Amino acid sequence: MPETPSMPGIPIPGMVFGNDPRPSAPPLPPLPPRRPRYDVAAELPRAAPRRVLAAVAVAGVAAALLLPGDLSGIGIALTGITVLGAVFVGSPERPGRGQLLTAAGIVALLAVPGWRSAEWLTVWYVLLAVAATTVLVVGGRTLRDMGFAVVAPLMVSLHTSVWLTRAAGEAYAGSKVQNPRAVLGVGAVTVALVGVFGALFAGADAVFAGLLSALTPDVDDPTVTANVAVGVVVGLFTALGCYLRYARPRLIDRDPDRAPTRDTWAWAVPTGTVLVVFVAFLGTQAGAMIGGQDYVRETANLTSAEYARSGFWQLFAVTALTILVVTVAWQRADRTTTRDRMTVRGILGGLCLATLLVVASALHRMYLYIDAYGATRLRISVMAVELCLGAIVVALMVAGAGLGTRHLARAVGALVIGAALAFAVYNPDAQIARINVDRYEASVARDEAPRIDTSYLSGLSPDATGQLLRLPTGLRPCVLLLIAETARDKRGWTGFTVGRAQAKSDLRDVELPTAGASGACPQP
Secondary structure (H helix, E strand, C coil): CCCCCCCCCCCCCCCCCCCCCCCCCCCCCCCCCCCCCEECCCCCCCCCCHHHHHHHHHHHHHHHHHCCCCCCCCHHHHHHHHHHHHHHHCCCCCCCHHHHHHHHHHHHHHHHHHHCCCHHHHHHHHHHHHHHHHHHHHCCCCHHHHHHHHHHHHHCHHHHHHHHHHHHHHHHHCCCCCCHHHHHHHHHHHHHHHHHHHHHHHHHCHHHHHHHHHHCCCCCCHHHHHHHHHHHHHHHHHHHHHHHHHHCCEECCCCCCCCCCCCCHHHHHHHHHHHHHHHHHHHHHHHHHHHHHHHHHHHCCCCHHHHHHCCHHHHHHHHHHHHHHHHHHHHHCCCCCHHHHHHHHHHHHHHHHHHHHHHHHHHHHHHHHHHHHCCCHHHHHHHHHHHHHHHHHHHHHHHHHHCCCCCHHHHHHHHHHHHHHHHHHHCHHHHHHHHHHHHHHHHHHCCCCCCCCHHHHCCCCHHHHHHHCCCCCCCHHHHHHHHHHHHHCCCCHHHCCHHHHHHHHHCCCCCCCCCCCHHHCCCC
């Protein structure tokens, strides 16, 4: 068979020919090692101490027993006190004075659900208390550290589970129990005997049966199952707090040698341009804020509601974004010379002052909206948040005037907690009822159609009872039937709230029909 001639110059994929004159590609340089985002204390023990296990167990059991079945009650504050105490007991060191003050603020936040009966407030106050607790256990001193503290529990959750598992394993290995099966058997026999004799005694005496029923949880009750699940979550949160107290995580600066830029224009040009935009916007708003609703209708051809809706949320976002811009520009600006300091004060101070005027414009828009259509929880809440952001801007201005931010993070934290507590003192549901009742009375005095939304008011919490009792007798059933039912509902001692107790007292001498005459109730 004749040989097949070779075909030079045509490489065959997958084959390497000998004496290949082509140079090989240089090897790729190794990737630099990934630098960790944070570090932990060198004194962090390998496994959790036994007092941490005890603190976690106590906090979990206390949460399962103390938390109320609904989103209000003094049991929430009692659970918070137990968790904070467990974290401090499981910590390697005693809390300082500043930490105790922060803990007192957290307890005050958790006490709001036992004071006000508005359950929609509970979620926000609990979330704020959780965020404040993470800042407390991490111990952040700057705004950057406080932001890291909020996400730190998510970053160390896996390490915490390993930490607890090692502690549980060491505790079991060092236990003196020689026969764990015998312990389980004795426990089972004890539970069975108690159940049998308890059932016999309950059948023999009604008083003992009632006591046994009160002390024995109903495993088929979904509330019990939910409390057990919440107890487990609270126990894990307590474990995270103890781990963070031992680990003391700190962010690592990725570029420690970086200094504020020496080129003033690098930050002054963008922030100064933003300031010019602010001034132009405020110039257009001056007429609306002075002229009121008539000016808005004549110039913009908008109703009060359309005027408020057209810009409030944008102004709300402007306020929050400006705080971020001022904070970043402050860190990047050079303040070594008198001229630099004057530039920082002029541009950033002017931006903060313009932001306060934007806050006033946003609040004015929402005031017009509420005056036209009444108050709601959303409208009152966003006004309160806008006021809080304005207070933070003032804090930035005070820090900039003294060119020092040493206590700025603590001041911002205190402002947020103080604003939240002030909002609870304001009693939003009662104020919503007051504003709407005032609108109704004003419309009646002008012989206009009744301006009241009885359907919305009937969904308020018992906190609004005192203001709603100002309504005429014919309207009370429209708004008070559901509220009275909520106020008189028995929820146990952990579900006690001052607001429900006060409403129950106010409704004691008020006669309400079993079925409201909803057909006669005016609608908006």
